[in-house]
Amino acid sequence: MTTPTGDQALIKRINTAIVLEFILRGAPLSRAQISEQSGLNKATVSSLVQDLIDGHLVEEIGTGKSSGGRKPVMLEFIATSGYAIGIDLGVNYIRGVLTDLRGTIIAERTSSLRDPEPAAAFEQLCGCIEALVAEAPDSPFGVVGIGVGVPGLVDDSGSILFAPNLKWRDVPLQRWLTERFSLPVTIDNEANMGALGEQKYGAGRTINHLIYVSVGIGIGTGLILQKSLYKGASGFSGEMGxxxxxxxxxxxxxxxxxCWEMYASEQALLEQAAVLGFEDLEALLDAAAAEQPEVLELFASIGEYLGIGIANIVNMFNPDAVIIGNRMSQARPWLENIVRQTVVQRAIGFHLRNVQLLFAELGERSSMMGAAEMTISGFFSRVKAT
Amino acid sequence: MTTPTGDQALIKRINTAIVLEFILRGAPLSRAQISEQSGLNKATVSSLVQDLIDGHLVEEIGTGKSSGGRKPVMLEFIATSGYAIGIDLGVNYIRGVLTDLRGTIIAERTSSLRDPEPAAAFEQLCGCIEALVAEAPDSPFGVVGIGVGVPGLVDDSGSILFAPNLKWRDVPLQRWLTERFSLPVTIDNEANMGALGEQKYGAGRTINHLIYVSVGIGIGTGLILQKSLYKGASGFSGEMGxxxxxxxxxxxxxxxxxCWEMYASEQALLEQAAVLGFEDLEALLDAAAAEQPEVLELFASIGEYLGIGIANIVNMFNPDAVIIGNRMSQARPWLENIVRQTVVQRAIGFHLRNVQLLFAELGERSSMMGAAEMTISGFFSRVKAT
DNA sequence: TAACTTAGTTTATTGGATAGACAAACTAAG
DNA sequence: CTTAGTTTGTCTATCCAATAAACTAAGTTA
Incomplete structure (x- = not known):
């Protein structure tokens, strides 16, 4: 068969997904409410809810308030019927979380990367994952998958083609991890993961079109267009650095x-700061907090260049929001005004009308949480497919 | 009702669309072939085909070759059961076509824009449309709609917010045309229309991710991502000029x-060419054909800047193809090499692997054909919705 | 207590897809 | 010219999901 044709099973999948979506969003909700809000018949909702209850995804959590009739039975998504692992593999650290299916953090681990060689790093990564798996409580679905954000180009088979700052080339990380853990594994660029994390759990909730700009050593971007990640023809769009x-x-x-990242990244900042005797971002942030004029000027320059690039982004994509994330988001107090000014000055007026400039809410956790989210949504799409 | 829920009618719509799609693509095709290729049951195909025949969209065109059994009855889409109008409203011209439902040109009209004032231009536009409507043969569906590409920003209600070269602001063209002709009207940016035209009928057939770069007085772009036009949050992405x-x-x-268009557009070219005593693109093309060295150098400079912008596009979008269209595509012989070199030199290697650099095949017709195509696909989605 | 409300289930019906039987129309071999 | 085998397309009985409407359950209000 070549085409996905329509049959009754498809309808049921669609409607089950709708019901589950309502329960995921609407928190405690009765069958009657779902029926009314979705337009599905009460009987249909009852039947689909029963399937979800049988499938360990939904439970009844008691009765709600009545307004003059029988009390409704409230339904709730069982977030603890499975767990996801999200990893942020950085240039010099490994950060990982274990979350439930709603993205609530159950356990978290951070360690510095001891040896950046692929084989050694892989072993350390596996150690981190094993430790997180061990913390997962017993549950119907167990650990449903592993997501990893990496600082480099990833192809659609989950191989890292090139990660300049790690000096990696052609590392088939997805294959390695799948073989080791026999779990669904998703690998993606750190900026894509960050975009997803901020959209689901951070500053970009409810926003349909957003561009996440990850400003770290380099600059990467994650594009969320019509609510979903856009990855380009071969899987690696967004090299806006x-x-x-x-x-x-x-x-x-x-x-x-x-290139933009030669003027607006942490690297660019540090190069200029070296002359003033600063060695890392943290020192610069302290100096800026102490209002040291040369440092404030430095941030202003970085901020202007950030704004120049963001104005380009606004003109090209006409997004609802641009979110600045990763390490440089810590410098928000000294960047925000100048970035905003530059964007307002340079972007086309019509595009500015509805665009928001935001900073990451999850801070260093954006990418890791996005990796967990990708795992969770992968789980859901597998569940819905049956 | 808030959500589009799934029911049997949805199944039928999906499957009807599949069958129609097969007939549209596969040209003469039998019921048995459709069943086999689509995975739908023979009986299902028979029933749906009968509906399409009753709906004047498909006809039987006789029997085909047998390979040892009953001869198949071949089916064909009735392209002439309706007609579409596509208009390219330029800065100093109005171009229009009447096409059948397959996009075959039935009639074509070009005139120069006499008066760029909105009211006067609208009257001239209406004249053009009326003449085209008059040329449409009798058919079950008649003229199914009007599409117009305009050189400016268009919002989602089909109003032209701003068209700098026409000096238009807030012209509700879609409303005007709908009131006048009582037909479905679609208005969009000239570059978006051009992208659609090239994707459907030109250089971009079968390509999923393509960026159409319209190089005229200014530079506009149309983004086709995962086969469909991406329009941004408010309907005006792609201002890459x-x-x-x-x-x-x-x-x-x-x-x-x-801005890119200050270095790589027709306007930029003409400004530099004025010093040499040239007044329009046509004169420059002649001089280039005569291998006048200063002119060749001029094109080389434009080509380099075009390449710089296209390299940016390739890095950001990771498309399958970039198509250069509109007036400047006529200078292909003197641009292609330098553009290609610049892109290869500046874009990231991985992104270059699968990207094609193409020139518009439809030439000046890209935008107009895209407008017709948008009308046709609008018609199909209305048909499929019932 | 009676009258009314609301929640959720049961039942019969509807409509589309399907498998399998079937008739029609053909080819090819003897 | 017959006969066997093949392919096309239709017909029929069945399945399944959604639905409307009736119904049961469980409350509130006057």
Missing amino acids: HLSIEAHGKSCTCGNRG | HLSIEAHGKSCTCGNRG
Whole structure:
């Protein structure tokens, strides 16, 4: 068979998904409410809810308030019937969470990456995952999968093609992890994961079109268009760090000139700060808090360049929001105004009308939470497919 | 009712759409072939085909070859059961086509825009449309709608918010045309229409992710992501002409600096060519054909800047193809090599692996054909909804 | 207590897809 | 020219999900 044709099973999947979606969002909800709000018949809802209860995804949590009739039986999603693992594999750290199916953090582990060699790093990663798996309580579905965000280009088979800062090339991480843990594994770029994390659990909740700009050593972006991650033809869109904003500017290792991340990343900041005797972002943040003028000027310069790139993004994508995340979001107090000014000055008026400039709410957890979210939504789509 | 729920009618719509899609693509096709290729039961196909025949969308065109059994009855889409109108409203011309439902051109009209004032231009536009309507043969569905591509920002209600080169602001063209003709009307940006035209009838057939770069007086882009037009949150994405490629370059009327279209558009070309005594693109093309060195150099400079912007596009969107269209595509012989070189030099290697650089096949007709296509697909989605 | 409300289930019906039987129309071999 | 085998397309009985409407359950209000 070549095409996914429509039959009764498809209808049932669609309607089951609708019912589950209502319960996921609407928290305690009765069958009658679902019927009314969804437009599905009461009998249909009853039947589908029964299936979900049998499938350990939903439970009855007692009766609700009556307004002059029989009390409703309230339904709730069983968030603890399965657990997800989300990992943020950084250039010099490994961060991991165990969450329930609603994304609530059950356990968290952070360690610094001891040896960036692929094999050694993989072993350390496995240790982290094993420790998290061990913390998962008994549940009907157990651990439903593993998601990993990595600082590099990932193809659609989950291989890391190139991770410059880790110096990795062609590391088939998804295959390795699948073989080791026999669980569904999703690998994606750190910025894509961060975008997902912020959209689901952070500053971008309820926003349909958002661009997440991950400003760390380099700059990466995650594009969420019509509510879902856009990955391009081969799976690696969003390399906006290598958007040239100075056609004849500084040469970049990527072969291009004037790449955005050469002017607006942590790396760019640190290079300029070295002259002033600063060695890391933390020191600069302290100095900025102490209102040291040269440092404030430095942040202003970075902020202006950030704004230049973001104005480009706004013009091109016409998003609802741009979220600045990753390490540089810590400098929000010294960046926000200048970024906002630059964007307002440079972006097209019509595009500015409805766009919001936000900073990541999850901070360092964006990417890790996005990885967990990807695992959870993968689980749901598998559940819905049956 | 808030959510589109699944019921039997939905199944039928889905399956009818599948059957119709097969007939549209597969040209002469029998019921048995459709059943086999689609996975739908023979009886189901028979029933749906009968509905399509009753609905004047499909007809039997005789028997096909037998391979040792009963001869199949071949089916064909009735392209002439309805007609669509596609208009390209330019800065100084109005171009229109009447096509059948397969996009075959039945009639075509071009005139130069006499008066760019909205009211006068609207009257001239109506004249063009009336003439095309008059050319439509009798058919079950008649003229199924009107599509118009315009050089400006269009909101989701079909109002032209701003068309700088026409000096239009807040012109509710869709409302005007709907009131006048009582037909479904679609208005969109000229670049979006061009992208659609090239994807359906031109260089981009069968390509899922493509970016159409319309290089005329300014530069606009149409984004086709996962086979369909991406329009952003408010309906106006793709203003890549105002992508800043020189952060501190020339000031643009849009408020930004160093906008791409200040270096790579027809306008940019003509400004530089004025010094050499050229007044329009046609004269420059002649001079280039005569291998006049200063002109060749001029095109090389434009080509390099085009390449710089396209490299940015490739890095950001990771598309399958970039198509250069509109007036500047005529300069292909003098642009193609330098554009290609620049892109190869500046875009990230991984993104280059599968990307094609193409020129519009429909030439000046891209936008107009896209407008017709949008009308046709609107008609189909209305048919499928019943 | 009676009258009314609301929640959720049961029952009969509807409509679309399907498998399998079947008739029609053909090819090819003897 | 017959006969066997093949392919097409239709017909029929059945299945299944959604639905309306009737019904049961369990409350509130006057």
